[in-house]
Amino acid sequence: MTATIRDVARLAGVAVSTVSLVVNNKGRVSKKTEEKVRQAVAQLDYHPQHSARGLVTRRSGNFGFILSTDHFSQAEPFYTKIFLGTEFEARSVDYYILLTTIERHFNSSKIPRFLLERNVDGVILVGTVPHKIVDYIAERRLPIVLVDYELPRMIHSAVLIDNADGIRQIVHHLHELGHRHMAFIGGDMKHPGMIQRCKAFQETIETTGLPFDPDLLLCDQETSNIETGYVAMEKLLSQGDRFTAVIAANDAMAVGAVRACQSRGYRVPLDFSITGFDDVESAITSRPALTTIHVPKEKMGATALRHLAGIIKGTAYEGTRVTIPVRLVKRDSTDHPRSHTLSA
Amino acid sequence: MTATIRDVARLAGVAVSTVSLVVNNKGRVSKKTEEKVRQAVAQLDYHPQHSARGLVTRRSGNFGFILSTDHFSQAEPFYTKIFLGTEFEARSVDYYILLTTIERHFNSSKIPRFLLERNVDGVILVGTVPHKIVDYIAERRLPIVLVDYELPRMIHSAVLIDNADGIRQIVHHLHELGHRHMAFIGGDMKHPGMIQRCKAFQETIETTGLPFDPDLLLCDQETSNIETGYVAMEKLLSQGDRFTAVIAANDAMAVGAVRACQSRGYRVPLDFSITGFDDVESAITSRPALTTIHVPKEKMGATALRHLAGIIKGTAYEGTRVTIPVRLVKRDSTDHPRSHTLSA
DNA sequence: GCTAAAAATAAAAACGTTTCGATGACTGCA
């Protein structure tokens, strides 16, 4: 039915091995025969059969993509977009992606089948994942790339975003607008990225020479969603009029903070400037549209895949951290502080 | 490194072919040798190698899962959950899922790689997909199962939800509460499911003996999101006080309708009862929590996979439609109509 | 034009599995 390498060889009038050489761009083949072979390939619509190839190369041609179930079914398509980037990039390097989700709590009886069966050549792990599964994979000597997550021990490759720089950009932006008293809503500190954002806030405040008020630093939440932001903002408001801007560690909390303001009759950005982080869908759709830090999600996924493929080809080193730059997106949730406007 | 079938055979003291028989539960093997083989398999942690198996069986052991890019990166994890159901079910029948997205507009240069390379044994297509890609796959004689979508020509298998019954349940629920004048917000009529919901509304109104008012039937939108619902509700409200309940064809539009009410100072469900459809995340988190129709998304995915596997095994027929039942979930967005409450 | 070296091509083995036909070992019946 479908053409095999023999058919191509016969049609092109060359040996099977020559066809293989051409198809894989290996070895030196004369221009002339290469052309003949390529023609035959095109004519027969030949595609090498994965399984046959895998049998001899001892590679599966697959990468595993592991994500926690709650990350995957979370409302904002943050991780979904990372996957999209990975999948897209996989097409160009000829790998298939096997996506699977795991529960938050590692359960050795629920190990992804592609690991048990050794049917992947490497694994991409995205977001918060149980440490044990990382160890399990590492024990099996499979290359690993973490995305938007890192483990204390720095032995695995990771694709990260420049959280510190993002926060710096935000603080500077607000500072330029004239804000001096900024509050920070930190969210769930179990995620390393959140810790970085929180730390970066404190450091930037300090280096910029702004006053630091510990009451305006809220970093002890359990979650990082809209509700979290709402509650945190209410707490800040109840503390009195000590700030003009609020930096939320992600967009969801920023949206919550905006709502809390609005339901108390405050206007954003007139009374308070509020910023997010991540630049997810709701940063654009919510009113006012959020000033936030754009995180290139697809690019993270693509970078992870490229890196993983590199490790296998031998052109990249395992254990490298790749940091993806982020950039400020100014929208409608930030403006000069009220007092500043008045004095101007 | 990893154990092969020969290792198992040697350890168990039997022929390679016997091990194969045991592992695949084929042919008749004596209890005694079966036991020996199983022991050896366990001891060596043997897993058949996909590629070797695929080479001889001429099966890939993969199913394709195709979804439009916008469905996949949509805020509500509706399709994501369908995928989860599929993936989970795939584990038990020993198939891998290759997930890929396609653009809304069919582009023959962007055909999923697993189709070009014939690396799947069947394909699940979810939500609205270009007809051309369905034809393309069918031409290649690959089994197809559509999920939450159907094509005019009824030649492909499809897993659908009982839209008509869902609408019936809602109308009856509202009727029981005492509502007689119901409005309907239909959303994007390009999706067959939306058409069904709209039709079912009209039919149920009629068979229940309720008055039908064409002004209360809004079925000419282009989209089906929160904004759509908001706008539609404003239009309804501007038409005067002719209804006490609003049935939105999905949860997003219901949320929009609720917001429109609230921003005009109406209370839900006191002034208007509003219902959704789908039972997505926001049906639970939005205030008031929505009375809606629960759609078992994971189950749809699982059913699709099972059906596809059945077609290949020869235990299911291609071209079958499987309808998944739905059920009403009563939450806080519906109550007796105001007049009814007063008169009671 | 000859030879040695380099480049291009070919031939064959190997990868791990399934499957088919063959072989051997039992069973039950005469």
Added chain:
DNA sequence: TGCAGTCATCGAAACGTTTTTATTTTTAGC
């Protein structure tokens, strides 16, 4: 005890590649 028939097991071929080694062709230097 012998024999047909059934049941359990085995051996070997085949699947479509890549890769290594061998062979042929081309090139370059004299």
